[in-house]
Amino acid sequence: MDFLNFLDFKITDLLDILLVAILLYYIYKLVRGTAAVNIFLGIVFVWAFWKFTQLLGMKMISSVVGGFMQVGLIALIVVFQQEIRKFLLMIGSTNLANKRSFGKRFSFLKQEGIIPDLKIGVVLEACEKMAKNRTGAILVIERNNSLDFVRSSGDKMNAEVNLPIIESIFFKNSPLHDGAAILRGNRIIATRVILPLSQERNIPLRFGLRHRAAIGITEKTDALALVISEETGNISYIKNGEFIMYKDIKELESLLKKDLQ
Numbered sequence: 428m429d430f431l432n433f434l435d436f437k438i439t440d441l442l443d444i445l446l447v448a449i450l451l452y453y454i455y456k457l458v459r460g461t462a463a464v465n466i467f468l469g470i471v472f473v474w475a476f477w478k479f480t481q482l483l484g485m486k487m488i489s490s491v492v493g494g495f496m497q498v499g500l501i502a503l504i505v506v507f508q509q510e511i512r513k514f515l516l517m518i519g520s521t522n523l524a525n526k527r528s529f530g531k532r533f534s535f536l537k538q539e540g541i542i543p544d545l546k547i548g549v550v551l552e553a554c555e556k557m558a559k560n561r562t563g564a565i566l567v568i569e570r571n572n573s574l575d576f577v578r579s580s581g582d583k584m585n586a587e588v589n590l591p592i593i594e595s596i597f598f599k600n601s602p603l604h605d606g607a608a609i610l611r612g613n614r615i616i617a618t619r620v621i622l623p624l625s626q627e628r629n630i631p632l633r634f635g636l637r638h639r640a641a642i643g644i645t646e647k648t649d650a651l652a653l654v655i656s657e658e659t660g661n662i663s664y665i666k667n668g669e670f671i672m673y674k675d676i677k678e679l680e681s682l683l684k685k686d687l688q
């Protein structure tokens with residue numbers, strides 16, 4: 428009854444499947460919308476062709492393609508160098524001390540001590556005011572992945588989140604208004620930050636660099652972004668590289684509360 432062996436399903440098998448699923452999800456997240464998808468499909472095609480020629484016993488062509496596949500691993504590292512970098516960055520920048528439940532117990536791991544929770548109401552009030560005045564802004568809210576790797580591209584700050592500070596950062600004539608502000612808990616930890624731009628090709632043309640930058644950082648990390656459009660005064664909520672729709676500011680507030688729990 429060898430064919431029934433697959434019924435011998437252990438808990439480690441379940442864990443195995445789960446880990447592969449998570450790995451595939453992260454790979455998908457990294458390559459989505461980039462040229463890497465086409466390269467990956469190209470590799471799959473060459474591999475399928477190689478197996479096909481082997482099956483038909485076409486020795487010469489299969490040894491040529493086989494030779495190519497043998498150096499495949501090195502080629503993969505070269506071709507996917509950017510994606511591998513991002514993947515390692517994503518894992519390496521996971522800030523365990525920032526995890527809400529975990530972090531409260533292990534807050535001594537953080538150099539800056541216990542960080543108070545973000546006052547979402549204050550942030551949204553500032554967003555509404557800026558939207559009314561057509562002041563463009565990007566606020567990036569850190570969650571579990573540390574944003575230190577982008578923080579260094581801007582100016583460090585350590586100010587409590589409050590309405591006048593947010594408004595004055597993004598005030599058009601302020602020297603700080605360009606780029607993004609990063610929030611960690613209830614503190615603004617950087618301004619004028621340059622975010623990585625998303626390479627996604629399906630972003631509607633009406634969205635420019637500000638929105639592309641917010642999509643970029645939320646694709647690469649688990650941060651949340653609020654973007655105020657200078658052109659339309661719309662407040663966009665961006666998570667996992669996608670625009671999250673909401674009806675009104677109350678709904679946005681509850682979405683943010685949920686995502687920051």
Ligand SMILES: Nc1ncnc2c1ncn2[C@@H]1O[C@H](COP(=O)(O)OP(=O)(O)OP(=O)(O)O)[C@@H](O)[C@H]1O
Pocket residue numbers: 563564565604605606607620621622623624633634635636637638639640655656657658659
């Ligand atoms: N990589 C980046 N990181 C952070 N901020 C950026 C980045 N690129 C552009 N910005 C910000 O976006 C501003 C330009 O916005 P742009 O008009 O291109 O975007 P938009 O998405 O159309 O927004 P809006 O609707 O406000 O016009 C810049 O002045 C700068 O402050």
